[in-house]
Amino acid sequence: MSHMHENAMTRGESHHTRRVPALALALSAVLVLVATLALLPVSALAMTTNKATARPNEDGGSGVIGAMDTRLTWEGTVGDDEEVSSITLSLPEGATFDHASTRITVLDGLNRTSIDGTATSSGNSVDVQFSEGIPAGSLVRLEITNMQFPADGGDYVVSGSYTTADGQSHALDDSAAISVIANTPLQAAVSWLDAQPWVAAWNSNPFLGMFFKPQLLLTSFASLFPGWLVCLGIVLVCYPFAIVLGLAFAMLKTSRHKVLRAIAICYINLLRGTPLFLQIYIMFFGLPMVGINIDNNVLGVIVMAVNSSAYLAEIFRAGIQSIPQGQYEAAASLGMNGFQTMTSIILPQTVRRVIPTVTSDFITSYKDTSLLSSVGVMELMMFSKNLTTTTGNITPYMAAAIYYLIVTLPLIKVVGIIENNIARSERGGGPRPKRRAVAGASQESEEAKEELATSAEVSHTEEAKPATDVFAALSAPFVSHPTVDLGGVADGE
């Protein structure tokens, strides 16, 4: 049944009166009867229920949601030797046929017979009285619009009864069960939005209605959520691997051995020099061709990790090389070996310096997981694409954009804060050591302290001259205690 039919019918309410020339009616009735009798060698003895279905009312989905208007379609066939004058359909407690409108279609064989009727609804059942008896063998279709299933959800069967022309009442067979989704708070909210005049006004604007339809925005958030989790999952799992790989290749690229450097350069340049999109295609379509089948999500993590590692390797290399030569020399002059220098001097400083760039790269990787939708990974982009396809509305994409921004905007802010902190600490921000007070210096203003401090230091070291403990003299300005415990140092000799 097309939409146009249904709309026309909705306007007709529960009373349908159709006048067709009597002659044509009679003629066709006879023809259909003959045809039906000829076509049905075995005839049913009583009215049978053929099917009962409900029209999906889930926005962008295929489910039937309880306590929301839907259309119930019931079909039955009148038994032989019977003429049906009324049919009563009922659903379990909670369903409602109030405000429903019913359309009656009677097919006598291949011919449509127009029969009027009066539908009377009472709570969870509807009673249809036909203006004339429906002849034996006819197919009866009742389409009941604007009815609602119970809010709880579950599998519901349509039961009921019919009366024949001779006044006898018979029970109808139960229909096959109709699965109904429970009406969630989300659905309730959507229903509420549906009823709001401002929502209707909003949606009547072509732009707002197409890009920011409130109802669809709500349902999109709910149905895109799993995709968002997949995105986050992929990038969070891939990133530690990317960091380790990136660090390894940064080390190789700064290595003294030509071959190792060459390997690193090839790896980094090939991955940075080709689009991630292409890399995804090569891996997702190439590996199955050679018989390697890896789960989509796992392969997604692998491709993203390998791709990110190339960028991270360059970030780390630049970070390591930005550490001044003096740091290596100072470490060396203390007798540190290469490994100690790397782990306790160079890398800790590198980490600080690269945190903003690495965070930016993380943001890029997170966004780039969207490319995986092209090869069937069920991530955010994939979900929103599907939803847009079924609804014909761009709002799901907007919901996806919001899901991306939820993560990226705070991270962008964090990058800014970290950069400021690093800049501040490199300018020497933070508290300064308190200089040891000399006589009269303690009451001086902040401005005067700086100048006085120099003389304080000098006089301190001069006073400390007799002390053989050089450490105490050296460290005194930096510790709150008057002396540093250096016993361990001296004893350990």
Next chain:
Amino acid sequence: MANKHRHSHGDVPVVPDALSAEEAASLAFASDKTLTKHHFTEGEHPIVRIEHLNKSFDDTKVLRDVNLDVWPGEVVVVLGPSGSGKSTMLRCINLLETPTAGHILIEDQEITGQSKTDVNKLRREVGMVFQSFNLFPHLTAKQNVMIGQTKVLKRSKDADFKPPQLSGGQQQRVAIARAVAMHPNVLLFDEPTSALDPELVRGVLDVIRDLAENSGMTMIVVTHEMDFAREVADRVVFMEDGVVVEQGVPEKVFDHPENARTAEFLGSIG
């Protein structure tokens, strides 16, 4: 001195083998006894021996046949115009630079040439204080001082301020403490006050003077601080163009320089 072409990058001078310990000690004593205030003891050997030290960077000869002996506990101040090779000589002593030719011996152990020196062990015994401090900016002052001990000497112990929060003078004193904490036999100072504001120089020099007078540590100090050199040095060495031009006790070098270049340099500085 014979030159022999070995590599495409510059000529490598051929120098005599290092002298034996006894021979070197007696020769050094003979030449140095009038040049230093050091109090020699019976049978003493130089703690640092530099023989025929040559160093080139590509085609530029920075050190040309430098010979110098430093005695245990002696404070040697090296003077000279910039580019004279003072810092390079210092950096050769703890192998931050690899000499092109010549010998360096620490406690009669050769560290140059084919010797299988454990560089890290050597550097534990030869501390270095840099012109630009080179503190580790991610560590606090105290951690800077202790890191050599904890990481290298494996002794665990733990000022709570990080280098950028400290003045240059404070940073340099932390750097000195860091070097001293390793208990080196020899402490090298590479222009320790050159990067400091004038008002901060004094504090750092006081610390070095304190070390020189009270620690008994052997020190080689490259500096431009003439007053400091005059007060603290047992011996002053004047270098120019990669060679030692003149050396002697401070009073002699400062007040009666023998070499015209020394006189000119001291005159221009003074």
